[in-house]
Each structure stands twice: as structure tokens, then as C-alpha cells.
Amino acid sequence: MKKLKTWWLLHRPTKRRLIQLYAALLFNANLKGFKTGRIYQGPVKNICTPGLNCYSCPGAVGACPMGALQNALSDSGKTAPYYVLGILLLYGFLFGRWICGFLCPFGLVQDLLHKIKTPKVGKNRVTRVLSYFKYVVLVFFAVIFPLVYMGYGFPLPGFCKYICPAGTLEGAVGLLSNPENENMLGMLGPLFTWKFLLMVIFLVGSVFIYRFFCRFFCPLGALYGLFNKISLIGVKLDKGNCVDCGLCTGKCKMDIRHVGDHECIQCGECIDVCPTKAIQWKGPKILLAPQAIGGSIATKESANGAEEANTGLVGTPRKTRVARAVAWVLALALLGGALYYFNFAEGKDKTPSQDTSDTTETETSAEGETGEPLPPRGNGVGTLCVNTQLELYTGGDTFSVDENRGKVTVINFWGTWCGPCIAELPHFEQVAKDYADTVTVVAVHSNYRGNTAAEWISQNYPDTAILFAQDPDDGANGAYYTALGGEGDFPMTFVVDADGVLTFVCRGSVTHDELVAAVEEALAK
């Protein structure tokens, strides 16, 4: 029994690891998303999680602060990005880079990979300098590129799109690994290949280099590091007691020059090694007893030479132990409540339903233009396209596919908040002009803020051949989009032939050639 207890005390997970696992589970509590392949679309996503946790992860219950920052900067011409900046300021003020050490799910992934027993590349003066590269990533990819493209009215989250491995691992791989999303594979191309390669490099690098991504590339860590000195929670160095023995910097695997600087992820592992107890926690001690944080345990040799494990709790006041227990119970209650709320509570599932709108017609029509019986209504190729009345921004009052029988209809679902959607609109404009007599192009906007699309359209497409329409709001992605099988990913394109039968469905961006080919195929039928 004693051996078992000793084994457990030697190998038990540290409190820091438990907090990391807790945070990763709490921020990805929508576990049913992994089963259904759908992301959570409820109101909790108003809130940004503190760490790097991609919003497109099926389990994610909050928005990513870096993604939110880039999108806010992209939209800063119309809406000042107060909310995201305020959230980042509050997180920085409260936690600083303690978030990196305790709350970031991708940091946890790197920590676990680094535990694999391989030779490691240590830190040195050069890695210290290279750690400044993450500021280059922050400034250029996360700030400048979104601001530059704001001038075009084109949202471009540069870091998310071209670099972020958390988005690739949690979002792309997380979604694609579900068989429900097999049809998303068709949209993969050079961008995914690039990001997949980067993800492999970061993950393999993390095995050999501690926190490879965090140290050299993470813009969120770069931002939070600026708050380390003023954050309420973290480690602090009592310079009066410090004897400059250098053991703290020796133990630390980050590129710190001294404890608590902008490279410090406030993990607290240096607290154990300080011989003069000059390093202390700034935050509440009820959860974070310094002795138990770093993973090393106090051992003492007993009289017979056998080692006994000391829990490190000897001497902790009873009041502290009780408060600590209460805090853990509350934390577990929060986690349990979150798991129940996101996975079992009714009314929170935003799974698309075919019957979301009274105006959406799903009954079968009798015959087509050629007199042949038409297939049943649906949202797949070969089915009769689901019909609904759409209110137009341009070109008239309303539009419906059934009323457009006799002409080919191209339906594109887009949004002003979606850069790739905006990038492909010129293709639809060109097709609308080239096939004006035989094809009607309808761009259906999925929006969450009323009049944004009207203003954007009048500024960017004043004399357009496209019919811009607004998807009726169903509180999720749009009623018509949902009825046509949309699952939250944009853009989406449908081509409907003259009989109203779907001939082409494309998830993701479509090239001009692909669009023309689909239109030609529909015209030929």
C-alpha cells in the first residue's frame, strides 16, 4: 500500500496539468459536436475563450480571441473593435501569460507532446532572440493584413488563414475527421495543404522544442506577455530575497531572462527550485499551493534509508484546505453544468432542419418544362430545389426559384463577414452578365446585423447584374441556407436548371471555370 501511495505521489498529474485539462474540456464542452460534425452556434459564443481555441472546433463553446481580433480589425472601418480589445485588456490584466501556462488548450497539446522522451533542443541566447519573431507574426499577420484588406471591405484574418495550427488541428481536422463532413473534402486545396504542413511542423517541433509554437510564433502569447508585469495572477520575484543563483532560469524551459518577464508563461515550476523562496504566486493561494505546482515532490530519507513521499501539504492551514476543496467542488460543478448545458439541454441544438420556414416549400411539383415528372424536393443534386420567397436588396422585391422556372438559377450563399465569399462574387457577376438571357444569379446574404449588406452592396456593386437577396433569419445561418442543407460553412453555391432541379452543389469557394462549367451543364439539360 505504501509503495502504491509512493508511486501515485511520484506520478500523479500536477495541479497545473489538471487545470489545463479542465480548461481544455470546459472550452470545448460541446462534445456532441464531435459526433454530429457541427459547431456550436449558441449565445455563449459571444464570449472569447482566453487561450487559442479555434471557434470552428466542433466542441468549442467560445470564440477565439485572436480570430475575433482579426475580424474586428477587418471590420474596424465600420465598427470600432472595442469589444475584442476590451476582452483582451481584461484577460491581460487578470492573467497575463498565466493563460498560456494554464488555460490554453493548444499549449496543453504542446506540453503533452514535449513529454515524449526524445532528446530535446534546449534554450540559449539565440532562441531568446528568435522568440521575438512572434511579435512579427502579431504585427503583420494579425494586425496589418486585416487592416490593409479592410480598405477593400474584405475580411482577412491573416494569422488564422495562413498560420494558425490550432485552427487546422481543432477546426479543419476536427471537422473533416467526422464522416458527416465528408463532402467538405472537396474544398481542400493548396491552402489546406500549406496549413497541414505547418501544423505537422509545429506538432513535431513541439516534441523536441518546448512550446515550439508558443515561444516563436504565437501572437496571442506575444500580446499577453505585454501584461505579465501588471497581471493579477502569476509569479512574482522578491528581489530582496533573490540571490541570483540562476536556478529558476535554469529550470525554466521558456526563454526568460528573469522570472515574470514577457516570455514567462507563469507556470510556477520555478517556485519549487528557489532556495530562498523569493518566487511566489501573485494570485490566490487556495488553489495553487506552490509546493504542488511544479510536479516535483518533497522527499525525505527516513531513518532506514527508504524514501517517504511528502504530500507537500504538511503545515497547510485547515481553513485553506477547506477553501481549496470548496473551490474545486465549484469548479467541477461548473464543468458538469457546462457539459450538461451544451450536450443535453433542449433548444440549444442549432442542427439545421428542413422545416425551418413557413415560406419554404418542400412538396413535390407535378411536372417540369419537358413534361417529365419531377423528382422530390431536396437539397442534393438531382432533387427539386427547395423553394422559398426571398426579399431582394437589388433587382426587384422578391425572388423564388419556382417563379424563375425556364431559366437556370445560380444561388450563392455568402456574407459580408466572409472574405472568400466576397472574393468569388466577381465570378458570379461575370456569369450574370455573360448569360443574362438564360441565367439568373442570386446571391443570398446570411447576416446577423440587419442593414450591413445593403450598405455594402450599394458601395461595392452599385450596378450589378446579380440579384442580392437576404436569407430570412432563423437565428442560425439563415432559413433558406439551412433548408438547402447548409451546415454553417460558407460560401455555398447551387445551380438549378430550368426545371428547378439541382444540378450542382459546391461547398466552399468556386472558381470561375467551375461555375461556367456548372452553368453550361445546367443549360444543356
Next chain:
Amino acid sequence: MIYGIILSVLILSVGVCFALSALSIYRSGSSSPYTPESISAHFSRFAPLVYVTLAVIVGGVILAWTVPRRDLVVRGSEDDPPDVIVERYRRGLYRPVKDPATVLKRLLARIDEEELSHACRASLAKERRVRRIVGISAAVLSAGAMVPAFVWCCNIDHFSINWLNEDIKTAALFVIPCAAVALGVLVGSTLLRQASVIRETALVKAAMAERRGKTALVQRDTTDRRDPMADPRVLWGVRAVILAVGILFVVLGVINGGMADVLGKAVRICTECIGLG
């Protein structure tokens, strides 16, 4: 050690296989290269390697759990004097890293420079001048190296929606060399300054040895008075300002619809924004 090397080779091999498979699929020439069949065909080729690697990792974990650890020293008893604790750690994995600048600062705190010889003081001043010049030059050069990147990226004409990925690639190819030059300058200056600190440390130690017994040791206050955050009033003042601004921004963001924007973006997948493209 052998286990670590074998595992390193396996992990690197798996990483290379994943990367090459993704490239191979992409270069297959099809307009939609990623299909369940192509992915299965490519990745199944090195699946045995992945299984072997996972087995080796799991085996290592089981061994680590069952074989007693020798590296987990190690605080000793609460009553042990610090030098004993330090000595325990020195026998362990953690080699103390003493910042040469800190070592020098401590040494300088123990002497009165006025009592050093003129030649010694001149040498110390020269080293400090060298460090100042190197530091300022490095700062100017590295900032200067990034200016072209800034200027280039702030020119909206270099970016277009029609050639988005190509434009971003061009921008990155412009930014990364500038960043490499800046970082190279900083690395060089760090090494030069460190060498200068080491030379100055040697000079101070030589001077101390020369004057041993002739000069009383002077213990100066070595706290960094240049750090404004060391003053609690400044620290709490800054904290109060940031807290107030943060709360104000959040409230303003809720009012002007910024929070709704965050929600709207977070519940819709812009596929290319997460790398699906």
C-alpha cells in the same frame, strides 16, 4: 538515450510521411485532390510506422511509470539550508543559468569603482561604451530592417482580392527576410554584448583580486530602480487604468454591436479562414 534516439527518428519519420503524403495528394493533379479514397490510399502506406511509433511511445510511458525515477529530486526537507537544496539540484538535471549581466552587476555592487586603477576604470568604461554603441546600433539596424516590410505592407496597391493568396505569399516573402535580417542583427548584438560583459567581468574580478584586503567590500543595493513597476503606486495605477479601459471598451463594444459581430463570426464557418481551401 538509445530509446530517445529511436523515438526521435520514428517521430521525425512520421512527420515527414504526413507532410509528403499531403503534398502528394495535392499534386495529384485533380481539381479536388482530397477524397476519402486518396487520403486512405496515401496515409495507409505509412500506417504501420505510425502504429509502431505509438507503441514505442506507450511503451515508454509504461516504463516511466513502472521504473523508479531518478530525476525527481528533490527539495529535501523544509529545514535544509538553501545551500543543501541548491546542491541537491546541482546533482540533478537543472544547471543553473546565471545571466552574465547579473553576475557583473553583483560584482560591481561589491566594489567601489573610484578605488580602482585609472587603467582599469578606462577599460571598464570602454567596454560599457562598446555595449552602448552595439545596443543602439542593433536597435536602429533591426528597426531599419523592418521598415521596408512595414512600408511595403502598408501600401494597399500591393494587395488585391483577385490574387489574394499570391499577394499574401509575396508579402510574407518580403516580411520574412526583413525579419530574418532584424533577428540576425539582434542575435549578433546579443553575442557581442555578452562577450563584452564577460570581458568586463574578467576585468572586475582581476581588479578585485588585485585589491583584495585593501578595500572593504561595499554592499550596494542592486534592485533595479529603473523598473517603474517596482513602485506599488505606479503598478496599481496602471492596473486601475487598464481595468477601467477594459471594462469601458467591453461596454462600448456591446453597445456598438461588436459583441454581436463576435457571435456572428463565431457561429458561421468561413471555410478558407480556417484553412479549408
